Amino acid sequence: xxDIKPPYLLFLxxxxxxxxxxxxxxxxxxxxxxxxxxxxxxxDVPDLGLPDxxxxxxxxxxxxxxxxxxxxxxxxxxxxxxxxxARALEAGLDVAAxxxxxxxxxxxxxxxxxxxxxxxxxxxxxxKDLIVGTGKKRSGRRVLTVGTDCAxxxxxxxxxxxxxxxxxxxxxxxxxxxxxxILIAGRxxxxxxxxxxxxxxxxxxxxxxxxxxxxxxxxxxxxxFHPGYAGVSLGLLHGSQPDAIVVCHDAGRRHxxxxxxxxxxxxxECIERNIGCAxxxxxxxxxxxxxxxxxxxxxxxxxxxxKNVSSRLGIPCVDPLxxxxxxxxxxxxxxxxx
Amino acid sequence: xxDIKPPYLLFLxxxxxxxxxxxxxxxxxxxxxxxxxxxxxxxDVPDLGLPDxxxxxxxxxxxxxxxxxxxxxxxxxxxxxxxxxARALEAGLDVAAxxxxxxxxxxxxxxxxxxxxxxxxxxxxxxKDLIVGTGKKRSGRRVLTVGTDCAxxxxxxxxxxxxxxxxxxxxxxxxxxxxxxILIAGRxxxxxxxxxxxxxxxxxxxxxxxxxxxxxxxxxxxxxFHPGYAGVSLGLLHGSQPDAIVVCHDAGRRHxxxxxxxxxxxxxECIERNIGCAxxxxxxxxxxxxxxxxxxxxxxxxxxxxKNVSSRLGIPCVDPLxxxxxxxxxxxxxxxxx
Numbered sequence: 001x002x003d004i005k006p007p008y009l010l011f012l013x014x015x016x017x018x019x020x021x022x023x024x025x026x027x028x029x030x031x032x033x034x035x036x037x038x039x040x041x042x043x044d045v046p047d048l049g050l051p052d053x054x055x056x057x058x059x060x061x062x063x064x065x066x067x068x069x070x071x072x073x074x075x076x077x078x079x080x081x082x083x084x085x086a087r088a089l090e091a092g093l094d095v096a097a098x099x100x101x102x103x104x105x106x107x108x109x110x111x112x113x114x115x116x117x118x119x120x121x122x123x124x125x126x127x128k129d130l131i132v133g134t135g136k137k138r139s140g141r142r143v144l145t146v147g148t149d150c151a152x153x154x155x156x157x158x159x160x161x162x163x164x165x166x167x168x169x170x171x172x173x174x175x176x177x178x179x180x181x182i183l184i185a186g187r188x189x190x191x192x193x194x195x196x197x198x199x200x201x202x203x204x205x206x207x208x209x210x211x212x213x214x215x216x217x218x219x220x221x222x223x224x225f226h227p228g229y230a231g232v233s234l235g236l237l238h239g240s241q242p243d244a245i246v247v248c249h250d251a252g253r254r255h256x257x258x259x260x261x262x263x264x265x266x267x268x269e270c271i272e273r274n275i276g277c278a279x280x281x282x283x284x285x286x287x288x289x290x291x292x293x294x295x296x297x298x299x300x301x302x303x304x305x306x307k308n309v310s311s312r313l314g315i316p317c318v319d320p321l322x323x324x325x326x327x328x329x330x331x332x333x334x335x336x337x338x
Numbered sequence: 339x340x341d342i343k344p345p346y347l348l349f350l351x352x353x354x355x356x357x358x359x360x361x362x363x364x365x366x367x368x369x370x371x372x373x374x375x376x377x378x379x380x381x382d383v384p385d386l387g388l389p390d391x392x393x394x395x396x397x398x399x400x401x402x403x404x405x406x407x408x409x410x411x412x413x414x415x416x417x418x419x420x421x422x423x424a425r426a427l428e429a430g431l432d433v434a435a436x437x438x439x440x441x442x443x444x445x446x447x448x449x450x451x452x453x454x455x456x457x458x459x460x461x462x463x464x465x466k467d468l469i470v471g472t473g474k475k476r477s478g479r480r481v482l483t484v485g486t487d488c489a490x491x492x493x494x495x496x497x498x499x500x501x502x503x504x505x506x507x508x509x510x511x512x513x514x515x516x517x518x519x520i521l522i523a524g525r526x527x528x529x530x531x532x533x534x535x536x537x538x539x540x541x542x543x544x545x546x547x548x549x550x551x552x553x554x555x556x557x558x559x560x561x562x563f564h565p566g567y568a569g570v571s572l573g574l575l576h577g578s579q580p581d582a583i584v585v586c587h588d589a590g591r592r593h594x595x596x597x598x599x600x601x602x603x604x605x606x607e608c609i610e611r612n613i614g615c616a617x618x619x620x621x622x623x624x625x626x627x628x629x630x631x632x633x634x635x636x637x638x639x640x641x642x643x644x645k646n647v648s649s650r651l652g653i654p655c656v657d658p659l660x661x662x663x664x665x666x667x668x669x670x671x672x673x674x675x676x
Contacts (some may be wrong), residue, residue: 135565135597196534199569227473227576227619231537234562235569259473262618273614280600281565 004096004121004186005064006034009053009088013081014041015070023098023180024048024069030159030184036063041080055084055091065121067183068097077101085109089118098123098179098190123182126194126202133200133239135281140210141336143288144242144278145220148270150229150257152250153320154220155181157291157328160320161246162217164329175207175218177236191221191236192229199232203239215332218242224273225265226256234277241281243336244288246328247271251305252296267309288335289316289328342434342459342524343402344372347391347426351419352379353408361436361518362386362407368497368522374401379418393422393429403459405521406435415439423447427456436461436517436528461520464532464540471538471577473619478548479674481626482580482616483558486608487594488567490586491658492558493519495629495666498658499584500555502667513545513556515574529559529574530567537570541577553670556580562611563603564594572615579619581674582626584666585609589643590634605647626673627654627666 008031010024018025028035028048037053053061066088068077077085077099085095085103089112095103103109103120113120143161145154155178162174174181176188189206191199207216218240222229247270256262265273271287278285290309294302302322310317316327346369348362356363366373366386375391391399404426406415415423415437423433423441427450433441441447441458451458481499483492493516500512512519514526527544529537545554556578560567585608594600603611609625616623628647632640640660648655654665 133566135600192533192535194534195530196532196537196570196573197530197567199534200566224572224615225618228471228538229535230576230615230618231569231571231573232534233569234572235534238565238568262473276611277562277568280563280568 002121002123002182002187004067004183005094006031006186007036007061007063008034008065008067009037009039009058009063009093010035010048010050010069011066011084012038012040012045012048012069013078014045016044016046018046020070021046023071023183026155026180026184027067027069036061039066055088055093059091059093063093065094065096068095068099071098071180082106082108086112089113089116092116092118094119094121096121096123096183098183100124123179124190124193126190127205130194130198131201131205132197133204133235135238138204138207138209138241139212140214140216142207142216142218142240142242143244143246143332144218144237144240145246145248145291146233146237146270146274147220147223147248148225148264148267149223149250149253150226152248152253153291153293154248157246157248157320157325158217158219159184160325161328164325165215165217165332168329168333171211171214173214173216175216177203177206177219177221181219192232196231196235199235200239203236207240220248223256223270224277225262225270227259227262237274237278238281242278242285243282244286244332245274245278246289246291247274247287248291250293252293268313271313286335287315288331289318291325291328292317292319294319294322340459340461340520340525342405342521343432344369344524345374345401346372346403346405347375347377347396347401347431348373348386348388348407349404349422350376350378350383350386350407351416352383354382354384356384358408359384361409361521364493364518364522365405365407374399377404393426393431397429397431401431403432403434406433406437409436409518420444420446424450427451427454430454430456432457432459434459434461434521436521438462461517462528462531464528465543468532468536469539469543470535471542471573473576476542476545476547476579477550478552478554480545480554480556480578480580481582481584481670482556482575482578483584483586483629484571484575484608484612485558485561485586486563486602486605487561487588487591488564489595490588490591491629491631492586495584495586495658495663496555496557497522498663499666502663503553503555503670506667509549509552511552511554513554515541515544515557515559519557530570534569534573537573538577541574545578558586561594561608562615563600563608565597565600575612575616576619580616580623581620582624582670583612583616584627584629585612585625586629588631590631606651609651624673625653626669627656629663629666630655630657632657632660
């Protein structure tokens, strides 16, 4: 498991598009107390509402890690960024990133890190000691967010549910399976970067045995109905051996994102397929609720939609951004005891 | 795609156990005409029935590739093997292997290959230009062997069906997805060595668009019911977008190999789950037959068993080693036209 030391200075480079800063936005939303500053290379870069700090100011504030908050397609670094990262190491900071291009493969950064004794943390590198999934029953409870598609709120729902259970006094951990989730959690396993023979095994490592009353809330990936990523989702489902699943969906989505020929499955189909597959490693698995992004619906329409889905399926149906995930936590307590 | 030039000298090292020579046995069974010799380092090594040749004799016979026929657990090479492989390169042979340890990572072998202009062919390396699965419909027909478990005859059935269709004049290619299959076919994609985001995409590359009457017979991997490997199987299933599947099974198997806590699914469950998942990328998919290893049954019992399964499911049920796969080819011709 990775260990990224807070507090953080969020590096935004000269990225002007908010969607390519989703890692930084996720960190500000979920790790606000650990985000002590932002570093922008141009005035056009969105303001996250954090103090603008340079490297020396960051060190004086007690910041320990420069965290790359961009998530552009292709996942590269420009040459001037590399120079800044090297200066951050010299100043006494660790540097962490979740890009495809690895910090640790840059000769200047490696040499600088070795000399200064600082750490370069690449989030998108799977652990070295991967195992093939064993299917062995582990102690503790697990809930996994699954989806009708990618980008339907699996990470957000898992984080919100973790926070809600924690608020109620449940022993709970968020288990991150993707790069932004890992940066938010400070640890996790980048499931999508694992060689496929080891996907389920990596998921087993992600949520190890725990005490009987403990819950792991595991961030899902992809969808069993995604023509590219379903294998990732199935390996994660089997290795997670969830006691409960929450199905995530976007009410405005008509087809798989980027795959116009593939209709989204219904929520019912998604529950049925996930439960059918999940029974392999946990015969007692059940669906405890549905989490829907209803941002495309008006207030009245939203309430009707959520109520309709909930009464048809007989389980809670929430929009975590509009009313929270309390009903999901209620259901978990009702089904498994609080 | 790999290109391993025949004919071959099969290198057996000093391996005495037949099960660790399964790659060599597979090659002798399926590529008999290309196997011109064997190289054994001790008299205790099983005799494949090929001439024993040294490297110089092999070159004089027109052999072009030294092919490592061992498949031991862990997949290593001993130091004395490396010296022999280097001598093979010097003598003018390519060297090919499907081990975890890569020929191309050995400094002596790399230097020798560069100097001599010969090739080191590592079978278990995925292509570099991998794509995420697109789900786009490809021309040509495809049949995929799937299984209730690992090691139930998926490769054998695919090879036998390829041979039978070819005998009948159908344009057909065997598409190898595992290391032994790739060495037999001389090409393929080692699906289990692909990073899981790219599993379905690798399967798409394995069976590219083809002419309308052409069939690809695709070697399956693992099982949707395997607690470690189901994600591999699902990615391969989606990327293959099969028109037809053949379910492979071992009549004597009670639980997943090496997983005593996991019962084997029934053949019916295996068909239903595979068809349910395969419809995502090919809504017209159907199961054209069952291929069963009945080596644990007596003759009378076998005939009753196969007939029973066949009449219950309404599709052919064969043991490819006892009577061949003609009925599977009949069914394919009946369903899709010959």
